[in-house]
Amino acid sequence: MVYKNLIGRFKWPIFLIGFIVIIYPMIALLLEALPSSSGAFTFFSNSRIRNLFFRTLVWSMSVSVGTVILASLASSFIWIKGLYKSLTLIVLLLLAFLVPPFIHSAAWSHILIDVFNLSYRTVASTTTTAWIQLCCYLSLAVGAITLALNNLDEQEIAVGKTLGNDFLVYRKVVLPSIKPVLMIILGLVFILSFADYTVPSLFAQNVYSLEIMAEFSSSYNAANALYLAIPLIFVQLVAFVIILSNVKKGIFQKEQRMKIGVSLRLPMLLQVITFTALAILVIVITIPIISLALNKGSLETITQALSASKREMHSSLRINFVAALSITIFVLPLSMSLMAVKRRKGVTILYVLPLVLPASLIGMSLIEAFYGILPREIYSSILLPVIAIWQKSLPFVLLLVLASLELSATKYLEAGNIYSSKSEVLLKILLPMQAPILLASFVISFIMGFNELGATLLVVPPGMTTLSIKIYNYLHYGATDFVNALCLVILLAATIAAIILGLLWKKRKALL
Amino acid sequence: MEKEKGSIMIKLTNINKEYDNKKILVDINLEVQSDSIVGIMGDSGSGKTTLLRTISGLTRPDYGIISIDNVVVEHKKIYVEPYLRNVGFIFQDATLWPHMTVKRNIEFGLSKLSKDRSEIRTIEVMKQTEVIDFASKYPHQISGGQAKRVALARALAPNPRYLLLDEPLTNLDEKAKSMLLDLLIKVREDNECTYIYVSHQKEEIKYLGSVIYKLEDGRVFKDA
Numbered sequence: 001m002v003y004k005n006l007i008g009r010f011k012w013p014i015f016l017i018g019f020i021v022i023i024y025p026m027i028a029l030l031l032e033a034l035p036s037s038s039g040a041f042t043f044f045s046n047s048r049i050r051n052l053f054f055r056t057l058v059w060s061m062s063v064s065v066g067t068v069i070l071a072s073l074a075s076s077f078i079w080i081k082g083l084y085k086s087l088t089l090i091v092l093l094l095l096a097f098l099v100p101p102f103i104h105s106a107a108w109s110h111i112l113i114d115v116f117n118l119s120y121r122t123v124a125s126t127t128t129t130a131w132i133q134l135c136c137y138l139s140l141a142v143g144a145i146t147l148a149l150n151n152l153d154e155q156e157i158a159v160g161k162t163l164g165n166d167f168l169v170y171r172k173v174v175l176p177s178i179k180p181v182l183m184i185i186l187g188l189v190f191i192l193s194f195a196d197y198t199v200p201s202l203f204a205q206n207v208y209s210l211e212i213m214a215e216f217s218s219s220y221n222a223a224n225a226l227y228l229a230i231p232l233i234f235v236q237l238v239a240f241v242i243i244l245s246n247v248k249k250g251i252f253q254k255e256q257r258m259k260i261g262v263s264l265r266l267p268m269l270l271q272v273i274t275f276t277a278l279a280i281l282v283i284v285i286t287i288p289i290i291s292l293a294l295n296k297g298s299l300e301t302i303t304q305a306l307s308a309s310k311r312e313m314h315s316s317l318r319i320n321f322v323a324a325l326s327i328t329i330f331v332l333p334l335s336m337s338l339m340a341v342k343r344r345k346g347v348t349i350l351y352v353l354p355l356v357l358p359a360s361l362i363g364m365s366l367i368e369a370f371y372g373i374l375p376r377e378i379y380s381s382i383l384l385p386v387i388a389i390w391q392k393s394l395p396f397v398l399l400l401v402l403a404s405l406e407l408s409a410t411k412y413l414e415a416g417n418i419y420s421s422k423s424e425v426l427l428k429i430l431l432p433m434q435a436p437i438l439l440a441s442f443v444i445s446f447i448m449g450f451n452e453l454g455a456t457l458l459v460v461p462p463g464m465t466t467l468s469i470k471i472y473n474y475l476h477y478g479a480t481d482f483v484n485a486l487c488l489v490i491l492l493a494a495t496i497a498a499i500i501l502g503l504l505w506k507k508r509k510a511l512l
Numbered sequence: 513m514e515k516e517k518g519s520i521m522i523k524l525t526n527i528n529k530e531y532d533n534k535k536i537l538v539d540i541n542l543e544v545q546s547d548s549i550v551g552i553m554g555d556s557g558s559g560k561t562t563l564l565r566t567i568s569g570l571t572r573p574d575y576g577i578i579s580i581d582n583v584v585v586e587h588k589k590i591y592v593e594p595y596l597r598n599v600g601f602i603f604q605d606a607t608l609w610p611h612m613t614v615k616r617n618i619e620f621g622l623s624k625l626s627k628d629r630s631e632i633r634t635i636e637v638m639k640q641t642e643v644i645d646f647a648s649k650y651p652h653q654i655s656g657g658q659a660k661r662v663a664l665a666r667a668l669a670p671n672p673r674y675l676l677l678d679e680p681l682t683n684l685d686e687k688a689k690s691m692l693l694d695l696l697i698k699v700r701e702d703n704e705c706t707y708i709y710v711s712h713q714k715e716e717i718k719y720l721g722s723v724i725y726k727l728e729d730g731r732v733f734k735d736a
Contacts, residue, residue, distance in 0.1 A: 155607045158570050159663075161594045162601045163621030163670060172620065176611045262570060 002413045003339035003405070006422055006430070011337035015347075018334055021390055022351055028369035029361070033223035042224070043231055049211065053231055056194065056208040059126065063133045064190040068182055070134070071141030073277035076170075078142070079149035080264055080274075094143070094498035099288055100451040101136045102472055103487045105202045107291035108132050110484075114295070124204040132199050135284045137189045142281055148181035149174070154262045166264045174264070180246040187243035191236050195358040198453055202475055208232055213360040213454065222364040229361050236356035244345070247403075292491060295484045305485035309470060313489075316467040319382045319456075320449030323389035327397060328442040332434060335401040348402065352395035359454025362391045366459050380461045388455035393445040400444075404437040436504040443504075447497045450490055521546040521706060522567065522674060527576035529562055529730075536562045537573065538730040546673075549700070549707040551717030553735065554727035560710040561604075563727065564676045567708065568601050569594035581673070595621075599674040600667030600705075604682045606659035608651035614638075614662050615647040621670040633669060640699060641665040657688030661695065668703060675700075677709045681716060693719055 007014075043049055077083075108131075112123045152174065160169035175182075197210035209232065216225040266274065306313070338348050354362055366384055374383075413429055431438075453468045460466060467486065474483045522544035529537040536559045544550050554560045565571040567578060569585065569592060578586035580599070585592035594601075608617050615634060622630040638644040641661045646654050654662070660680060667675060677696075681689045697720065700707060711717055717724055724735035 153607070155603055155605065156609055158565075158594075159601065159603065159607050159666070160609075160620065161570060162568055162597075162599060163666070164595050164623055165593065168620075168623055172612075173609055177609070179611070 003336045006413070006426060007333065007336045007340050008422070010333065011340055014330075014333045014337045017330065018351055021387055022354060022394065025362070025365035025369035025387075025391070026353065026357075029222060029226055029365035032368045033226040036221075036223040042228055049228070052206060052211055053208050057235065059130060059207070060190050060194040063130050063137070063193040064186050066130075067134050067137050067141050067189045068186050070277050070280060071138055071145050071185065072175075072182065073274045074138075074142050074281045075145035075149055076174075076266070077271075077274035077278045078146050080266065091495075091498045091502040094139075094501050095285065095495055098447045098451075098494035098497055099136075099491060100453075100468060101133070101196060101199045102202065102453070102468070102475055103288055103292070103490060104132050104135050105199050106471075106475060106483060106487055107288035108135070109202075110291045110295050111287060126205060129200050129203045129205045132203075133193050133196065135287075136199070137192060138281060138284050141185045141189060144181055144185050145178065148178040152177055157264065158262045161262065161264075167267050167270070170264055170266060170270075183246040184243050187239040187246075190239045191243075191356060194232065194236060194239075195356075197358070197360075198472065202472075209358040209360065209454075212358055216360060216364055216458075222368055225361065225364055229358060232358065233356060233361075240349075240352075240356050244349070247399075288487075289491065292484050292488045295481065301481045302485040302488065305482045306489065308482070309467060309486055312465050312467045312470045315382070315464050316450065319385045319389065319466065320446045322382060323386045323393065323449055324442045324445035326386070327390060327394050327445045328438055331394065331397050331401050331441055332431075332438060335398060335405055338398075338402060339405055348398075352398060354391040355395040359392065359452070360458065362388060363455040363458030366391070366455070380463075382461075382464075384459035384461070385456045385464075385466070388459055389445065389449045389452055392452050392455060393448045396448070397441040397445055401434070401437055401441060404434060408433060440501055440504045443497045443500050447494055450493065519546055520544070521581055522708075523577075523579045524567070525577040525579075527563075527566060527573045527578065529559075529566060529571065529573045531562075535730050537566065540576070540730075540732050542725070542732055544674075544706060544708060546706055547704060549709060549720050549722035551720065551722035551724045552708065552710045552727055552732070553712060553714060553717060553724060554710075555712060558727045559730045560712075560727055561678050563732075564601070564678050564708065564710055567597075567674075568599050568676055569597055570601075597674075598672050599676055600670070600672040602660075602663050602667050602675065602677045602680045604679045606651070606656070606663040608659055608662055608666075610651050613648050613650055614643055614654065617651070617662060618643075618666045618669050620666065633671075637665045637669045640702060641668065641695065655688075657684055657691065660684065660688070660692055664692075664695065664699065668699060668705070671703065672705065674706045674708065677707060679711050680709075681711070681713070689716075696720065 043053070108128070109123065112118045112128070113120060156173060156177070157169055160173045164172075195209050197207055197213060200207040201210055212225050212229050212232070215228050216222060334351070338344050338351070341347055357365075366387055370384060370387075371379070378384075413425055450468055452466075453472055456466055457469055460469065467490065471483055471486050471490075474486075520543045522542075524540050524542040527537050527540040527542075528535070540563065542550075552560055552563065562571060566573050566586075567580075572591065573586065575588075576586070577584060580597055583592075584590050585597055608614075609620075612620070615638070618637060619630055619634050622633055625633065635644065638647055641664050643658065643661050643665050646658060651659060651662075663680075680696075681692060684692065693716065696707070699705070707720070707722070709717060709720060709722060714724070726733045726735050
């Protein structure tokens with residue numbers, strides 16, 4: 001009710017902008033595909049495609065299950081030992097999440113090929129690729145699970161301790177209590193892994209999302225690519241529904257959690273296992289940094305790499321900055337508009353749908369939606385790459401801001417409504433309260449822009465290249481000093497972002 | 513251990529506890545006799561909850577000795593885990609685990625029994641505390657008064673000798689309060705359980721017919 005009063009009729013133009021940028025491209029792609037049914041049955045008629053689909057499905061399930069198990073064990077150690085209080089840990093976890101997948105790939109390639117003297121043929125295996133994907137998502141999973149553990153009502157644990165031993169309490173109270181968050185992470189990692197083709201392609205592994213990209217690249221037929229993508233989208237939607245059905249139970253816990261300082265002591269064997277999981281996490285976090293730092297070459301190489309990539313860096317910074325700024329300005333009104341509608345869940349799903357689409361399909365949908373409609377000058381501008389980043393980052397940031405609005409007590413806004421005008425409530429109460437999460441949205445969108453590859457690859461204007469496209473292309477020729485130096489620059493940017501986000505997280509907690 | 517009526521079963525000697533340089537419990541000496549009801553009164557922040565948590569083992573004192581049934585359970589390096597102290601604990605909030613049904617909540621402390629014996633004991637204690645009608649419901653589906661009865665059933669299920677009650681009537685309406693008080697009296701007669709009952713309401717403690725102690729600034733006094 002309070003958001004309905006605040007946003008008023010403005011919600012309709014806001015929904016319209018969101019519709020044009022997020023929903024319309026998907027509709028345009030669908031309309032392009034419908035009349036052409038030639039590729040509609042490829043999935044059923046081609047056994048190679050079917051096998052590839054199921055192989056990728058099993059692969060992504062293994063990555064997500066492995067990530068959740070490892071993360072649960074590491075998080076348990078962090079939580080039991082009280083390490084989550086450390087800002088350094090939060091920063092390191094964020095850092096590992098913000099590092100793009102291709103940097104993880106480059107770093108592990110160095111370790112395996114240069115340090116362990118393995119051949120590329122040996123390294124380019126399913127196991128290595130799955131492991132690197134796990135590395136990409138492990139820190140995100142550990143962060144979320146640790147927060148969930150930290151959010152437990154300790155009185156519930158205290159009661160358990162008066163009735164059973166610590167291991168029983170851990171199995172029957174602690175783990176089931178965080179089950180919704182475990183399911184969210186399982187679904188999210190599955191979605192990210194199932195749609196990713198960058199890591200597998202660098203290790204010569206064919207996956208289903210790469211097949212979709214290849215279909216489009218070979219024929220420039222978006223309809224065939226879409227038909228091919230339908231089974232993938234269906235599975236992604238199932239995973240997405242699992243996430244959404246657990247979000248309310250896992251995140252939107254409004255009641256005050258009791259903190260009374262209860263600790264658990266696990267059996268020795270489990271202590272060893274959880275410590276080992278933590279050690280693996282530390283390795284995952286530090287490997288990219290150490291590997292790139294060792295292989296970056298001289299300072300001269302860095303200078304040369306930076307100077308040779310000036311144009312790409314300039315384009316990336318410009319695209320990412322414009323995208324992040326516009327997303328940050330738009331995400332709060334969109335979130336408020338969603339809070340103000342009756343069928344919020346259904347409408348929200350439409351706006352976060354790009355989360356389940358492979359990046360290449362997003363690129364194709366933008367081509368179908370905007371090419372031939374907009375003035376020619378627009379195609380040589382940064383507009384379409386900016387929209388591509390909107391498609392990839394906005395759903396993620398939108399879910400964060402929606403969660404933040406859900407968690408914030410509306411009583412402050414209602415109290416403001418009694419004494420002040422809507423604009424004053426917005427400027428003096430809502431905006432300051434949500435400022436940390438909005439700043440975090442900016443930083444996340446900016447850094448996610450560096451990670452974006454699949455969609456921008458298709459819509460970047462002629463003569464323009466982004467830093468991630470340049471690095472990805474170079475990686476195909478083998479990781480060189482040059483690429484390492486560029487990766488190190490992105491790593492530095494991610495470090496700064498992680499520190500800012502860590503500080504914002506602390507501030508946000510204080511405001512809740 | 514066989515308990516003799518009137519013998520000292522819980523003994524606290526020189527219990528001290530500090531939080532953030534603030535003394536919460538100061539030289540507490542307390543003796544609780546078997547089959548008795550000990551009421552502890554005190555204002556908010558006087559240390560009532562900390563005292564119960566120390567007895568149960570959820571909080572360790574800075575120093576002092578606690579013995580239960582003539583066995584030292586807390587002294588320097590000696591520390592007996594809460595679930596091995598033979599005490600039940602009822603908190604201010606019912607604190608039922610939201611992911612378990614009422615029955616599963618009650619069964620939790622019976623994991624050492626066989627399935628059949630656990631089932632028999634669960635049904636027995638559910639009947640006793642009048643919660644059997646909503647055994648398959650989840651905590652969010654029952655009222656505050658019902659939740660408190662489930663918390664009582666859960667604490668009683670392992671048949672503890674001592675029940676520590678931390679303001680159990682908080683957030684209940686008058687009708688639910690008197691129902692729970694009567695149930696506590698009835699249950700104690702059936703189970704021969706010793707109660708340590710903490711509250712800031714003297715009427716509640718008097719209703720149970722208990723020996724009353726006062727806790728002020730971390731020190732315990734017998735109420736005149």
